Amino acid sequence: MSDKKARLRAIFVEEAGEIIEDLDVKIINFEETPDDKDILNDIFRGIHTLKGSANSFGFTRLGEYVHHFEDVLDHYRTDGTEISKDVIDLFLDSVDVVKEMLQLEIDESDGFPEKYDETLSLIQDIINNKDSSTPKVESTTDLSDEFSNESFENSDASSVVNVDSDEPYMLAQCQNGEKLYKVELLFEEDSFTRGLDHANFLNILGQNGRVLGINWDFSNVVTLDSFEFRKNYIKSVLIYLASSETVEELRDIFEFTEEQEWKLEEIEQVLKKEETVQVESNQELKEEVVEKQVVKEDKEKEAQEVVKQKNNEVKKVQPAKRSFVKIDTEKLDDLFDSVGELVIAQNFLMENEAVRQLEDVNLKKNLETLYKITRLIQTRVMGLRMVPIRDTFEKMKRVVRDVNKKTGKDADLILSGEDTEIDKTMIDKLADPLIHVIRNALDHGLESDKEERLKAGKPTTGKVHLKSYHQGGNIVIEVKDDGRGIDPKKILTKAIERELVTEVEGANLTDKQIYQFIMNAGFSTAEKVTDLSGRGVGLDVVTSFIETMRGKVEINSSLGKGSSFKIMLPLTLAIIDGMLVKSSGEIMIIPTLSIVESFRPLKESIHTAKGKGEYVKLRDELLPIVRLNHILNISEDRVEISESTLVSVENKNGKFAILVDELIGRQQVVVKSLGKALAGIKEVTGGAVLGNGDIALILNVDELHTDMV
Amino acid sequence: MIVDGENLIVSCDEAQDEIEELYDFIKPRLEYIDSITVESDVKLASSLLLQLLVSIKKSKPSIQINLLDGGVHESKFYGTMHWSHL
Numbered sequence: 001m002s003d004k005k006a007r008l009r010a011i012f013v014e015e016a017g018e019i020i021e022d023l024d025v026k027i028i029n030f031e032e033t034p035d036d037k038d039i040l041n042d043i044f045r046g047i048h049t050l051k052g053s054a055n056s057f058g059f060t061r062l063g064e065y066v067h068h069f070e071d072v073l074d075h076y077r078t079d080g081t082e083i084s085k086d087v088i089d090l091f092l093d094s095v096d097v098v099k100e101m102l103q104l105e106i107d108e109s110d111g112f113p114e115k116y117d118e119t120l121s122l123i124q125d126i127i128n129n130k131d132s133s134t135p136k137v138e139s140t141t142d143l144s145d146e147f148s149n150e151s152f153e154n155s156d157a158s159s160v161v162n163v164d165s166d167e168p169y170m171l172a173q174c175q176n177g178e179k180l181y182k183v184e185l186l187f188e189e190d191s192f193t194r195g196l197d198h199a200n201f202l203n204i205l206g207q208n209g210r211v212l213g214i215n216w217d218f219s220n221v222v223t224l225d226s227f228e229f230r231k232n233y234i235k236s237v238l239i240y241l242a243s244s245e246t247v248e249e250l251r252d253i254f255e256f257t258e259e260q261e262w263k264l265e266e267i268e269q270v271l272k273k274e275e276t277v278q279v280e281s282n283q284e285l286k287e288e289v290v291e292k293q294v295v296k297e298d299k300e301k302e303a304q305e306v307v308k309q310k311n312n313e314v315k316k317v318q319p320a321k322r323s324f325v326k327i328d329t330e331k332l333d334d335l336f337d338s339v340g341e342l343v344i345a346q347n348f349l350m351e352n353e354a355v356r357q358l359e360d361v362n363l364k365k366n367l368e369t370l371y372k373i374t375r376l377i378q379t380r381v382m383g384l385r386m387v388p389i390r391d392t393f394e395k396m397k398r399v400v401r402d403v404n405k406k407t408g409k410d411a412d413l414i415l416s417g418e419d420t421e422i423d424k425t426m427i428d429k430l431a432d433p434l435i436h437v438i439r440n441a442l443d444h445g446l447e448s449d450k451e452e453r454l455k456a457g458k459p460t461t462g463k464v465h466l467k468s469y470h471q472g473g474n475i476v477i478e479v480k481d482d483g484r485g486i487d488p489k490k491i492l493t494k495a496i497e498r499e500l501v502t503e504v505e506g507a508n509l510t511d512k513q514i515y516q517f518i519m520n521a522g523f524s525t526a527e528k529v530t531d532l533s534g535r536g537v538g539l540d541v542v543t544s545f546i547e548t549m550r551g552k553v554e555i556n557s558s559l560g561k562g563s564s565f566k567i568m569l570p571l572t573l574a575i576i577d578g579m580l581v582k583s584s585g586e587i588m589i590i591p592t593l594s595i596v597e598s599f600r601p602l603k604e605s606i607h608t609a610k611g612k613g614e615y616v617k618l619r620d621e622l623l624p625i626v627r628l629n630h631i632l633n634i635s636e637d638r639v640e641i642s643e644s645t646l647v648s649v650e651n652k653n654g655k656f657a658i659l660v661d662e663l664i665g666r667q668q669v670v671v672k673s674l675g676k677a678l679a680g681i682k683e684v685t686g687g688a689v690l691g692n693g694d695i696a697l698i699l700n701v702d703e704l705h706t707d708m709v
Numbered sequence: 710m711i712v713d714g715e716n717l718i719v720s721c722d723e724a725q726d727e728i729e730e731l732y733d734f735i736k737p738r739l740e741y742i743d744s745i746t747v748e749s750d751v752k753l754a755s756s757l758l759l760q761l762l763v764s765i766k767k768s769k770p771s772i773q774i775n776l777l778d779g780g781v782h783e784s785k786f787y788g789t790m791h792w793s794h795l
Contacts, residue, residue, distance in 0.1 A: 055781040056789050067780035128770065192725075198756035202787060206752075213788040221760050223768040224739065229732055233760045240788070 008172055012057050016102055019046045023095045025394040028401060031088045037077070043091075044073045050098070056169055056213070059105040061112070062098065065120065069094050072123045087126075089405075092398065094119045167267055170212050170240045178209070178242040180267040181250060185237040187261050192230045196257060198237045204253050209243025240267075329424060332384055339381045340575075340670035346374045347691030382575065385425070389468050389477070390418035392431055396466060399435050403442040410450070410461045411442055417468035422475055425573050426549050430477070433542040437479045437565045438464060440539060445483035445563055456560060458482060474551075474593055475571060480564040486557040488514040494523065508622070513654050515555035519543045542567075547702055549573060550591060550685065552651070568593065576671050576688070576698060580664035581647065583628040584635040587696040588660075589669060589688060594701040596648040596655060598663060603642040616646060616657050623648060623657040626704055632683060632697075651702045658704070671698065710734065715743040721758065722751040728758050735765060744773035752786050763792070 023046055030039040047070045055063035072090075076083055093115050100113035171180050183205065185198050205211055215238040222233060243250065247266055254262045349355055350371060358364055393415050400413040422430070446462040447453045453460055465480040488511045495501050495517040501509070517523055519539050546553050551569035570576060570593060578589035579598075605617040606625075614625040625646065629635045639661065646657040669688035674681070674697075682703040687695050710731050711718040719731060735742065745762065753759070762774055776782055782790045 051780065052789075052791065055783070055791075058783075060779070060781075060783075063781055064779040070780075192757060197725075199753040203752055206786060211787045213790070215791045215793065216759065217793050218760065218763040219793070221763040221767060224736055224764050225768070227732075227761075227764045229729055229757075229761075233764070234756055237756070 008169060009057055012053050012169075013102070013106055016050055016053065019050050020095065020099050020102065021391070021395070022046060023098070024092065024398045025391070027088060027091045027095065028397040029394075030083075031085075031401075034083060040073070040077050040083075044070065044077050047073055053169070054105075059102070062101045062105050065094075065101055065116070066098060068120060068123050068127075069098065072126050075126060090119060090122050090126075092401075094123070170242075171267060173212055174242045177244045179244070180212075181209075181241040181243060181247070182263075182265050182267055183239040183241055183250075184263040185239070185261065186263070187232050187234065188258070189232050191232045191261070196261070198234060201253065202237075202239065205239060205241050205243075205250075208245050208250060208253065209241045212240040212242055214239050327384075329385075332381075336381055336385065339378050340672075342374055343378050343670060344689045344691075346371055348693060351691040382571075383421075385423050386421035387424050387427055388419050389422050389427065389430075392427055392434065393418045393466055393468070395431060396434060396438055399438050400442065400464065403439055407443060409442060409446055409448075411446055412461055412463055413438075414463060414465045415467070416465070420468040420470065420475060422468075422569070423571065423573055426569055429545060429549055430567075430569075433545040433567065434466075434477070434479070436539060436542045437567070438466070441479055441481040441483065441563070441565070445481035445485075447484050452484075456484075471568070475569045477567040477569070478564055479567075480562060482562040485559040485561055486515055486518070486555070486563050487559055488557075491515065491517050498523065509654070512554070512556070515557060516653070518555070519553060550576070550593070552593065573671070575668050577666070577668050578688075578698060579647065579666050580690075580696065581628075581645075581658075581660040582662045582664060583632075583660050584637055586629075586632075586634055587664065587690065587694060588628060588632075589667075589696050589698045590647060590649065590658065591698065591701065592666060594649045594651060596650050598645055598647045600644075601642055601646055601657075606641050614641065616641070618648065618657070621655065623655050625657050625659055627659045628699075631704065649701050649704075651704070656704070658699075669696070669698075715741060717742055717745045718748065719745060719758070720748040720751060722754045723758055725755050725757055728755060728761060731758075732761055739765065739769055739772075742769075742772060745775075747774065747776035749776060749782065749784060 023043060026039055026043045026046070030036065030043065033039065047066055051063055051066040051070055054060075054066060072094075075081075076087070097113045097115050097119050101116070104111060104113070167180075174180050185201060187196055187198065188194075191197070202211060202214070217235040217237070218233070220233045220235045227233075241250075247264060250264055254264070349367065355367065358367075396415075397413055400411060403409070404411055441464050442462070445464075447456065447458075450460040453462065463482045466478070467480070468475065468477045470476070491514050492501075492506050492509070495514070496503055496506055500517060500520060500523075506514075519542065523540070543553055546567055546569070549569055550573065551567060554566040554568065555563065556566070557563035570591075576589070577592045579592055579595055581588050581590060599618065601616045601618075607615045607617065607622070609615060615622045616625055617623075623646075625641065627638070629637055639659075641659060645660050645663055647660060647663070648655055648657050669690070671686045672688060674684065674687050683700055684697045685700040686698045688698060690696055710723070710727065717731075717735070723731065745765065747758075747762070762777060766772060766774055766777055777792055780792055782792075784790055
């Protein structure tokens with residue numbers, strides 16, 4: 001495969017993935033608002049685009065399946081038949097098949113997805129029933145405007161199949177010196193008797209270039225009963241031609257045809273036109289008009305008038321254009337790294353002694369401006385990586401629907417804070433842990449049946465609230481259910497049985513600490529193991545995933561009222577908000593997300609347990625003390641605890657106190673990888689270059705005191 | 710045109726008069742034909758063939774026509790051919 005083709009294939013795979021991901025959400029949204037035919041049209045549009053692109057890239061199995069899926073969607077879209085829950089199930093199952101099929105095609109594996117035959121057969125049943133049922137009615141929402149463009153205004157929606165999606169691929173197939181042309185043949189009914197045959201023109205065009213693709217519109221073709229042999233029923237033929245000939249030279253081919261029977265345009269010109277504000281605005285206005293159409297002819301005329309009128313207005317007032325560029329995330333990462341270097345260099349400059357002592361006011365002012373601009377650039381570049389969490393949240397609707405179906409429970413998913421922005425890298429990693437937490441909430445959190453809920457004085461429909469918000473410089477994603485809550489006694493008993501904690505230690509644990517046991521691998525108090533949850537796998541996966549993102553999970557629960565799982569994440573993975581501390585002359589960074597508080601201990605609050613280390617009593621808690629210099633083998637010094645500072649931190653096992661010589665201050669640092677040589681040190685997660693050029697290690701709080709519980 | 714049991718084999722390069730023969734042959738026998746195999750390794754001689762095949766498909770949706778089933782066809786002469794409104 002050539003580089004170019006491989007690149008295009010990769011683009012297709014990415015775009016196909018995006019389309020498929022969206023389908024689930026749109027189908028569920030359509031189920032919630034079945035009167036909103038725009039959603040159904042949107043689903044149809046996605047599948048339609050997928051079909052064309054899949055076949056263009058040789059993913060024929062996918063293309064064929066999607067073709068049938070498109071048929072059934074088209075049936076409901078145009079027929080107006082009510083869509084039952086079973087049909088929604090079929091749509092969702094079909095999306096699953098499409099997902100699996102895409103993966104099979106990518107892996108170049110043979111075979112078909114498990115539900116392939118079942119869904120295909122159901123689709124065919126619907127189509128076959130349609131054929132024998134009542135004739136079609138007009139589509140409730142005509143997409144013809146959307147599927148046409150300025151140069152092909154008369155084209156029917158389906159006659160310009162894949163115009164939008166194919167053109168970039170077609171353009172990419174043009175070789176040096178070749179231009180891409182779009183030719184449309186719109187022959188009259190008597191064309192064959194006049195000696196005009198589409199095939200002849202195709203072959204002549206083929207002699208003048210390379211035919212890359214053709215869309216045949218057979219909407220006018222009738223059944224054999226009324227078929228007249230020499231009458232032309234082909235409504236239109238749309239041809240993509242790569243040719244080094246000029247437009248004028250190609251026009252000569254149509255010398256003996258009527259002007260209205262063909263159209264020829266260079267694609268590049270069309271794309272350029274599309275980039276102008278006016279065309280975009282026209283499209284928006286057309287869409288607006290389409291919404292107003294309500295299929296009535298008189299309204300249609302009125303709508304056309306509105307378009308004309310508004311087009312004239314557009315010519316006068318050109319609104320600001322919003323455009324988007326797709327960028328490879330690797331390029332963004334590179335940009336981010338470079339900005340990180342810039343910030344570090346800036347910090348060097350600001351902390352340089354000679355610069356600090358500058359007396360030139362203007363120069364100082366200029367340096368400060370430079371500092372502000374650098375920070376602004378950093379913030380803006382960080383913003384490039386931030387995307388709303390909405391799409392990930394929307395995907396959870398499918399999870400809830402599937403679990404409801406499987407368990408027979410009735411639960412609503414309530415979303416809030418979907419506009420909260422989060423680092424794109426984290427978004428990609430967040431879906432799996434969220435699915436686990438939501439499944440767990442539905443399967444274990446909610447009461448097993450309606451009666452149990454009624455007895456507890458709750459409505460029969462359970463609620464799972466998924467929300468996102470900012471808290472103390474972090475992002476919190478919370479899954480809260482109104483179910484039966486977690487019984488800490490039950491968890492503790494199980495933890496003692498599994499020797500995760502002794503009875504004595506367990507007696508000192510808070511409820512919050514006890515809840516954390518359920519995040520351990522293999523830990524489950526479920527009496528019944530289901531295929532959704534209950535084996536103890538799942539929640540430990542959540543912890544692992546979240547920890548890789550330098551986040552943590554906090555569980556709260558109230559017996560009989562419900563539980564909440566709070567996933568706390570840093571704003572971004574590339575920058576960390578840390579507390580700089582000094583231990584035996586070395587500067588270290590403790591992520592502020594893990595810090596509870598820092599304090600100077602009183603002498604009488606320090607205790608030593610023989611063979612079990614040192615402890616500090618802080619209010620009602622007894623916190624183990626970790627000497628940083630010892631654990632990191634920096635030195636053997638034993639400084640007096642009461643003359644040092646303790647930083648109370650919390651990880652999955654509970655709270656403990658890190659002994660440091662002094663606190664330097666809080667700072668945002670750009671995280672740098674330590675490289676292979678130091679990658680094995682589990683107590684540190686990375687390094688950071690400080691303003692004075694020194695390197696500081698970032699502590700991995702989760703690995704600092706693993707033997708505590 | 711070759712009749713092979715319930716399968717009919719036709720070629721893309723059939724001329725208009727041959728397509729007319731096909732039309733005359735198939736119209737009264739449609740219910741007995743299960744599939745039509747179209748040999749597409751040659752250039753299309755007339756689009757009459759395509760519209761006739763589509764008409765056949767619309768008359769009997771269960772008939773298998775390799776060229777049309779699947780919604781698209783990859784042609785070495787014409788690139789990717791999409792059929793709509795079958």
